[in-house]
Amino acid sequence: MSSGIDTLRLTAEGAIGLVERGDVSAAELHAAYLDAIGERNGELHAYLRTVDDADGTSIPIALKDVISTSGIETTAGSKILAGYTPVFDATVAARCKAAGLTLLGKTNTDEFAMGSSTENSAYGPSRNPWDPSRVPGGSGGGTSSAVSGGLAPWGLGSDTGGSIKQPSALCGNVGLRPTYGTVSRYGVVAFASSLDQIGPVAKTVRDVALLYRIISGPDPADSTTVALPNPVELPEGERLDGLRVGVPRQAAALEAIEPGVRTEFEKALALAEELGAEVGECDLPLSFDYGLPCYYLIAPAEASSNLARYDGVRFGPRSEEDTYRHMVERTRDEGFGAEPKRRIMLGTYALSAGYYDAYYGQAQKVRTLIGREHAAAFETFDLIATPTSPTVAFPVGEKAADPLAMYACDLLTIPSCLAGLPGLSVPCGLSEGLPVGIQLIGSPFAENTLFRVGHALQRALDLDLVPERLR
């Protein structure tokens, strides 16, 4: 705080205002965040490495360590990429640079973005700023911990089945998983390509919209990208008149949802009604019964293919062996941690001769039905709302030894990811002194609706999102 800049409270929009008015320089702002990192990163382990970037003209940003940064080590939280220094920027990193943003550093992640707590990082877990004995969520726990701990005004994460939304909920940030295809994945370490999306994390919905504006749009280097049908709007309104919100009865009935989370979620719905929205029940019968099994076939299958490139030939550490085959097999066994190995094995099995139709093929068909039932719900409703996470942040170690318990953390975030839909997590209250998030799901390209609703809720709720212990 020696600089007089309160990084715990400063929003990205506020920071941009300070720089534009000339109250502080980009370099002073960057230094203020590096000071905060020096103070608290030892406890939070949000960053794997920091950067003294003097090139930008605007405010700083944190990037998840799956995003390639030219000349700056990028490990995806894995030992198999230890020392890997990209020779080019990911498109999203280049767009941040072009917008004048300075790079604060690379944030921690579960290895290859596989996990819901950052405990699968080969470099040790990050901690939740609200209670460092608890996880920040995952896989993007590093970015979320940094934003809520005042170590970055905003950051980018990647989301395959909930890796932006779930940590945002657990740390009290706003996080957007955009519509599939709206943000380039070029230069981002691939996990499951039919699901991976890059998205912003910040303190406010407006900041998230602002960053989404910077990173979105077609990229010739990623042929899965498309043009946005509408420009990104910064939300301003306070009312929600005419908005129809559907709550899936199958999600509401889930026993896995903690009572405290349910209470805060229901209060947020009541508030939406006060602001003019109509809240009703919708039906997503397959999504919450079959979404998780469907995802845990498709994502590992695609991961097993994407992770085949880590063979010790072109980059990364190599285990020295007498034959090529032994070198590849030892390099992979020594380089990958337990979770990527589990998923590579599961995915290879699901794709192998004799099992493909029963597993991967069947899961792809379930995915079709999950997409269809979401589309049907959007015939009646403008958006779908659920809690983002069934629980608040859990203690480090609680689920680490039980893969299925860890997988269930993403029960509520997975179905819309399978359907390619945008989802925004917005803090909606505290339970046991820990943040609870509401997940707003929109139809394809409905980010502006999510921003409008999220912003109105955030304004009306007026929560203090600085962790109590740091105030």
Place this chain on the structure above:
Amino acid sequence: MAISRDQVLHVAKLARLDLRDDEVERLTEELGAILDAVSKVAELDLADVPPTSHPLALVNSWADDEPHASLPLEDVFANAPAREGDLFRVPPTA
């Protein structure tokens, strides 16, 4: 839905993972439990449902057929564990 130790070893071979004995044992148990959970998708009769491989209905995203520079060789080899001339060096294949 159990998976046998031999199946685990076979899949590890396909995946080019030289698993240690303790990993084989642990994965046999864990994969059995996970396969039990994900096999739930087999309950559904989906004979008439087309598969989804990609969430957007994109068709033929063309790139202009224009030559452009590749990465300089020094960049390509910058992270290589072993290099010989303009080639990646690896141990003998047999």
